[in-house]
Amino acid sequence: MLFMTRSFVSTRSVASTMYGAVALAALSSGMPYSRSDPVIVNGSLTGPIVNNGVPPGWSVSSGSPDTMDENNNVGVPSATNFCVPPSGASPDGGTWVGLGTTLPIERFGQTVGGFEVSAEYEISWYQGNFGLEVLCTVFGPGQNAIQVRVDSQVVGAGTFVAPGPAWTSESVTFVAASETMLIEFEVADQLSSGYVSIDGISIRQVAGARYCTPANLNSTGVAAVLLATGSTLVSDNDIRLAAVDLPQNQFGYFLSSPTQGFIANPAGSQGNFCLGGGALLGRYDDMVMNSGPAGTFAAFIDLTAVPIAAAPGSIAIQPGDTWNFQAWFRDVPNTSNFTDAVSIQFD
Numbered sequence: 001m002l003f004m005t006r007s008f009v010s011t012r013s014v015a016s017t018m019y020g021a022v023a024l025a026a027l028s029s030g031m032p033y034s035r036s037d038p039v040i041v042n043g044s045l046t047g048p049i050v051n052n053g054v055p056p057g058w059s060v061s062s063g064s065p066d067t068m069d070e071n072n073n074v075g076v077p078s079a080t081n082f083c084v085p086p087s088g089a090s091p092d093g094g095t096w097v098g099l100g101t102t103l104p105i106e107r108f109g110q111t112v113g114g115f116e117v118s119a120e121y122e123i124s125w126y127q128g129n130f131g132l133e134v135l136c137t138v139f140g141p142g143q144n145a146i147q148v149r150v151d152s153q154v155v156g157a158g159t160f161v162a163p164g165p166a167w168t169s170e171s172v173t174f175v176a177a178s179e180t181m182l183i184e185f186e187v188a189d190q191l192s193s194g195y196v197s198i199d200g201i202s203i204r205q206v207a208g209a210r211y212c213t214p215a216n217l218n219s220t221g222v223a224a225v226l227l228a229t230g231s232t233l234v235s236d237n238d239i240r241l242a243a244v245d246l247p248q249n250q251f252g253y254f255l256s257s258p259t260q261g262f263i264a265n266p267a268g269s270q271g272n273f274c275l276g277g278g279a280l281l282g283r284y285d286d287m288v289m290n291s292g293p294a295g296t297f298a299a300f301i302d303l304t305a306v307p308i309a310a311a312p313g314s315i316a317i318q319p320g321d322t323w324n325f326q327a328w329f330r331d332v333p334n335t336s337n338f339t340d341a342v343s344i345q346f347d
């Protein structure tokens, strides 16, 4: 403790101009001299089962959102009257929040600080449309989704799905307008009768620069996108890649390379390959994923072991390195395609 105190004092006394110089250098080079991620409080939505109540850390904005799980629909103890029972808890686990379209519209949220103005962020969550039995029998099942409001403006919605047992992984992106913003969730189609569940909410800063974009259209009629989020500091080892807007239920994997390239329609693919080849081209083919009903797959990648074609088969990213990422996926009928690509300069 004594050492800590003395060390602190002596560091401060070195020269206050040191700090100014370091800060200026960091600013002028665009380096992340500090990283303050926005922090969602209780993104797991953990709380007691309650009809008309949200978990700690969250506030009701409108109507009566409920805290529930697979054994207690709409926050009513022992109620299991779903349209379609959920397969179980979401990948986040535990309780979640259910939102209905009964008026006034059910909406909840929290004020989140720590945004960097003008930076892009991804809000991600798990979504399930398990409904409420009476809505199914009286009104018929309808497709619905969760939509997100940032400072009251709708910034996007998850995949519209009919009542079913599956949780899907969803996300939207937005650019921060201020350091502190109100993040809220509600049902997207408020004119239909519906009851949709949400769990596992997180916010991450978008990393890297997109190139080779937009990708060629896939069978869904849109171009698939690769989204990298997290920290560009190698020491954080916190980069998550998400391939979105893919066809449903198709296999795919990520690709990596320190160089960029361009090959149109390689091996009969409908897409473009935008990485450099050679010994350092890597395929995450030990991490093959399925796009599922939401048409997306995502994973954290290990910056200490990026796959490469050459021996020994993987390499550790170093500060100062630039690496490029893309995703390949199968598509119908009997073809394949690619997302666009992201280039990340690591610090």
Ligand SMILES: [Ca+2]
Pocket: 044, 045, 046, 092, 093, 094, 095, 096, 199, 200
């Ligand atoms: Ca949860």
Ligand SMILES: [Ca+2]
Pocket: 051, 052, 064, 065, 066, 074, 098, 100, 106
């Ligand atoms: Ca309710």
